[in-house]
Amino acid sequence: MKTKILSAFALILSFAGFAQSEKVNFSEEFKKENQGKSTVEVNEVKELLTIMLAITDFGLGNDDMFEQRGDYYQRVLKQFKLYKDEPIIKTMDSLLTKNPLNYIFFTGNAQTYFLKNEILIPNPNYILPANKVANVKIEVNPITTYKKEIEAFAKKTNFNEFYKSEKPFYDKIISDYKQYSNLQKQWNWLEKNFDTKINSYIVYTSALINGLNYTGGYENNNFHLIEMVLPTIQKEKDRSEKNNEAFNTRSMFTEIDHNYVEKPSVKFKSEINTALKDREKWVNTKAYGTEYYPDGYKxxxxxxxxxxxxxxxxxxxKGDTKLLQEINNEVNAIMIERGFIKMKEFNEELKNLRNKNKKKKIDLIYPELIKWCSLQ
Incomplete structure (x- = not known):
């Protein structure tokens, strides 16, 4: 039986991210290379680590964490499952069993190394970016701890050739992102409508990612970078092309906009907590996952x-009434199912305030929205 233990983690990590710390080192060259850029990448080291985690007993038994549908997963199993009894895979299995967040500490630190000729070469711009998730903190990079074992696994399984052979598949994943989610368009809109400014965005994706998505934000040397680890674009047959675009946009947008929504919220944190002090008016406390939103602010x-x-x-x-109704209905239904019972009313009030203040930044309508919340 497949396990379903990660839904709560997925909710937490969508806004918790990683600690802001000195665990990154953005050089002037790095800043110049990445300023104003939004990229989508199937990172080689992340893919190696994700494959290794996916073939653990824990991974094989958890289709919530790992996407187990599709031809790519079968190709991964064909080449790598033979090696599931390797000591490093057994070690990873025990770490995942102990705490599923170890998935993040491996994959979230993958950018600390490059893979060259099956040797892991340190990346000077990243030291330990995924050093704290939720209430769990680490001080040592697990990739550094198991560096020799990971390198040996890559060599023994001929990972480099596998990665190269899959390049056309990875390229299609990236082109689908550009077509169906358009990160740059979202970024431009958010920068226009909020005071917050971000220097660069990177999306790391894999056909093996399923329910455990996460975001990391890093500030160093006057440079603010956001990284997101997300599934590949999903195209549902029963959706129109525009609806598919909206669906995939929502998945990314609701990761990105945490970085813009939270800054003005911090400014009004006390007022927000007072306005939403009667928590049961706003969340169904019996709904699984709502315990991770313990106060009005969250x-x-x-x-x-x-x-x-x-x-x-x-x-x-704008102008596509049918699509907008579908989008509104779906967002309201999903959020209500998650326990956010006043989503429909909240959305309507937010739209009303926006229509009255079209020339203002969204940050500036917070006081009126908070006042409305206090009157509910």
């Missing part, structure tokens, strides 16, 4: 994260 931010996506959709798909 509840409000989650409402805003999805509410701002609705504002984006209202502008981008």
């Amino acid at each position: 509840v409000f931010n989650e409402y805003m994260t999805y509410g701002v996506f609705i504002l984006y959709a209202e502008e981008i798909y």
